[in-house]
Amino acid sequence: MWRRLATPAGTLAAVVGAFAYVGAVDPNHPGHYPVCPLYRFTGLYCPGCGGLRSAHAFVHGDLVAALHDNAPAVAGYFLFAALWVVWAARAWRGRPAQLRLGSAQMWAVGALLLVFTVVRNLPFGAWLHP
Template sequence: MDASASPAAPAPDPAAPGRPVPVQAPPSRLRRLAVPAGVMAAVAGAFGFVATVDPNEAGHYPVCPMLRFTGLLCPGCGGLRSAHAFAHGDLVTALGANAPAVAGYLVFAAVWVVWMVRAARGRSMRIALAPAHWWAIGSVLLVFSVVRNLPFGSWLAP
């Protein structure tokens, strides 16, 4: 009986015939949770910085190029002020500064929790949005941008 044909022996490496492929142990739970935990640490650090350095005071952050050169508010205008208010627990002010950004924070939080649970269970996480979803997100942001720049939508301006 050939040793390479037994079920306990590693399969031969197709790139190097005759050399067995080493069997790798599945990654530990700590290793599986490292990436989502690292992403959360980066996001928490960014929110911590924005919570500490007030974007409502001039000179701390650069001005939005679209606002500076055209005078129009882009979909991201007010995002830092929204993050600052959100980090301080002021949801009403955060929504007033940039409502889609607050929705994004909440969607990120939900996706991150699902990611952590799946990683803890050893399952992979892949998010693939269909083109229709991307078009819908883009359309919502475009409508938001147009409306917030019109006189009757000034309540959406930060």
């Protein structure tokens, strides 16, 4: 039975390790992480810009700063946690992990990220800059 939890546990360990590293190495100080290529060459913020700063703030318990740096990333952290719990519970019971997103859901997520990206790059969306 414990063998079935190996993959979910390994995935969780990798994610916890990544968050621990980002929590220990502050992305607000230049030189630790590469600059976003889109931002570097165009000055535009992609939907992932601010994700590392968001993760750093999240690890340190500053949810307001995490949301400011990248709100969709914070939603992703909570979504990952919920999906991981479901995955682990299904694995514990010997059931296959199933996540079935239809094309409508995928298009909706893509549209939300596109709108977020466009708005954060417009003058009135400056409050969404990381």
